[in-house]
Amino acid sequence: MEFQFLGTSSGTPSKSRNVTALALRSLGAARAARHWSLIDCGEGTQHRILRAPWSLHDLHAVFITHMHGDHCYGLPGLLASAGMMNRTAPLTLVGPAPLRPFLEGVMATTELGLPFALDFVDVENLADADVLPDLAVRATKLSHRIPCWAYSFTEKAVERRLDTARLAAGGVPRGEAWGELQRGRPVVLDDGRVLQPEDWLQPGRKPRKIIVGGDNDSPALLVDEARDAEVLIHEATYTEDVLQKVGPGPQHSSARMTALAAGEAGVPNLVLTHFSPRYQEGEGAPSMRDIENEARAVYGGQLFLARDFDRYQLGRDGQLSLISGRSA
Amino acid sequence: MEFQFLGTSSGTPSKSRNVTALALRSLGAARAARHWSLIDCGEGTQHRILRAPWSLHDLHAVFITHMHGDHCYGLPGLLASAGMMNRTAPLTLVGPAPLRPFLEGVMATTELGLPFALDFVDVENLADADVLPDLAVRATKLSHRIPCWAYSFTEKAVERRLDTARLAAGGVPRGEAWGELQRGRPVVLDDGRVLQPEDWLQPGRKPRKIIVGGDNDSPALLVDEARDAEVLIHEATYTEDVLQKVGPGPQHSSARMTALAAGEAGVPNLVLTHFSPRYQEGEGAPSMRDIENEARAVYGGQLFLARDFDRYQLGRDGQLSLISGRSA
Known part of the structure; x- marks a missing residue:
């Protein structure tokens, strides 16, 4: 399985980080090898895709965690561009109920016609849907200002050897x-x-599982879901001190809160993302290093801080590796 | 007066060109010197502004030429970011009637609240509105698949010397x-x-006038409006041969059509923009050079092909100069 961050900033884009989007695919089943899924689609996601190895023709489904603009305002433009590229395959869109009136309203007022069908799946009904051929998808409700979910992606089938x-x-x-x-x-x-x-087959290895969280002020809500996952991708918008200053209104997590929950679940890989633009990449204060130090202090697993274009592979052995950045 | 291109591609973004947006301001009146206007706002316009010398606090009005997504899908995210920056000044939005339900629908379905008021002006009623303190704005109806306008900006007052x-x-x-x-x-x-x-004052100089066209397959519609303008900014989506191949359906102009109309109006400066992404920047075919050659063959004025971040100044003497590209 592999995934690539197309945006890792919270709220507004910065010069180096776009707002949230993540590409994910299973490399397992040959028939699905080129199919990929997009989790969240902030404004400018299609611009990131221009510089990454993903084709809008092969996009199988889009999963929206919640309806805040920095997680969905890129969707109309991405669909329009897929249409201009003459995509014809239907596209599944999974998200909260307002996703459908959001898109249908935009399409009506801007006279956007698409040469492919949109299949909407309300996240509340995801358990009854079979969205991806190769991955089972579950949604876990989070705690945020508006309804928000995490999506977990688990391999449906694993290769098994003859006994x-x-x-x-x-x-x-x-x-x-x-x-x-x-x-x-x-x-x-x-x-x-x-x-x-x-x-007559030997027991299969454990199916791999990746959890992608949305905005959330209670990462403990994911502890049960994360107990059998190899990777938890979750927001760490602030450090604790900034969270105290900002107050609980925005309903985000600190690096410490997220790292504590990951430790409690025993998930071996934690990838933090969705950073407030106030954190500097270099030596300025506050810096990304503050986020990292705060998480490391309470989490003993493999810790990553996501950057735009970072691409990760999760091997069959459950090892997570950072393999590359942007392609061009 | 000065203006800067924030996007010069038609339909979809490319690696070097974003979809349409243009920043414009008058440097004349001190009280308005920091105020600027945005004409069209394709997806990713706020990302361009991050790399250009324009502040969302000082944005006075947005003019939308037409409701196709490559001209307006950046507006919700730009407004959201202005809100997160705690902008409080009201913002005027001028455009076709569907602009208001477009934005109101997006705001309702994504629970976007803004700390500033939006003052909508239907372009059909623009003549009755006094939108900018320093510039008179007129709209001219164009010919496109959906209702589309050009906006002309004329200095309201010019400095006059004592006699x-x-x-x-x-x-x-x-x-x-x-x-x-x-x-x-x-x-x-x-x-x-x-x-x-x-x-007791000497006669003033001629007030400067800049016309910014939207998508249009009949540039001759602007000849009358352009007779007293110093600058015409207009689409030249294709060369003639590509236009013939594509057919009239998309309702765009060729470089030749636009250049002929500019010549007929006698406008001294023509800036072409909104190029099909098929035109290559370098030696590939078809290339931007083909667009340029086709326009030069029939237009004797000062000709420019817009690039993203190109910034122009129109002096009091009516001279147009390309002054710089991106700031950072």
């Missing part, structure tokens, strides 16, 4: 029968026995 | 009386005479 010792002991002849079982299909032997693949 | 020969001949004593007349105020002399400033 060759068992096959040999059972007298199942090598060759076509083994191949069919490996491909997950039942086999009828010459002696009349019917073999179900489930009985 | 000193006449004052001396009339026996008006130097000093306070001359100063008051220069400031445009009537004067009562010791001998009882009442002097009206109009009678």
Whole structure:
């Protein structure tokens, strides 16, 4: 599985960080290998995509965590550009109920016609939908000024090896029968026995799971969902001292709050994002280093601070690696 | 007067050109010197402003030529950012009638509250409005797939010199009386005479006038309006050969069509913009050079092809100069 940050700033863009968007895909199933999903779509996301290895033709679904503008104002322009590129495949849009009237209102008042269908899925009904071919998606409700969700993405199928010792002991002849079982299909032997693949495959590895949070002032809400995840991506808008100054009104998390929840869940990889533009990249104060130090003080796992264009791979072994930045 | 291009691409952004936006201000009146206007606001305009010398606090009015997304999808995010910066001054929004339901729909579905008022002016009623303190604004209807306008900006007042020969001949004593007349105020002399400033000032120079067109397949519609303008800024989406291939459906102008109309109006400066992303900046084909050559072949005035961040000054003498690109 891999994901790339297309925006990591909260509220407003800065010169180095755009507002929120994340691209995610599973590299597992060949048929889905080029399909990808977008989680949130702040203004300027299509501009980021111009400089990243994602095609609007292959975008399978968009998941919106909540309806604040810095998480969805890029959607109308992205859809319009996909239309101008003659995309024809339907696009699934998952989000809070106002997502549909938001887009339909924009399309009506700006006479935007699209050459592809939009399939809206209300996040409240996500459990009944089968949105992605390769990943199971669940939503967890968060705590923010307006309704907001986290999305978790879990591999639906993992590759499994034949239990060759068992096959040999059972007298199942090598060759076509083994191949069919490996491909997950039942086999009828010459002696009349019917073999179900489930009985002749080794247990699969753990399916990988990535959680992408929206804006949230209570990261503890994700502890249960994160217990079996390899990666938690969550906002850390402020350090504790700034959070105290700003007050609870904006309903965001500090780096400490998020790191404590990640530690409690035992999630091995934590990627912080959605930073207030007040944090400087360099030596200025307050700096991104303050966010990092605060999280490290209470979290012992692998910690990352997201930057725009940072691209991560989560291996089958559960190892998360930062592999590259922008492509061009 | 000065203006800066914040986007010069048609339809979709490219790596070097954003979708349409233009900043404009009059440097004449001191009280308005920091006030500026934005004409069109494609997605990502606020990102361009981050790298240009314009503050959202000083934005006085936004003029939208038409409701296609590449000319207005940046407006919700720009307003939201102005709000987060604690702007309190009311903002005037001039545009086609759907501009108001567009913004009100976005604001309602994304729960965007602003700490400043929005004053909507329907472009059809612009003649009755006094939108800018320093510039008279007129709208001219164009020909496009949806209703579209050009805006012309003309100085309301020009500095005028005292007619000193006449004052001396009339026996008006130097000093306070001359100063008051220069400031445009009537004067009562010791001998009882009442002097009206109009009678003692030399004729003013011609007020400067800049026309900013929207999308348009009939640039001849602007010939009358452009006869007394110093600058015409108008789309030249294609060259003639591409226009023939694309057909009339999109309702855009070729470089030749725009240049012919500018020549007919006798406007001394023509700035082309809104180029199809198919035109390459370098040696590729088709290239921006093709647009330039086609326009030059039929237009003898000063010709410019706009680029993002290009900044122009129009002097009191009517001379247009390209002064700089991006600030940071």
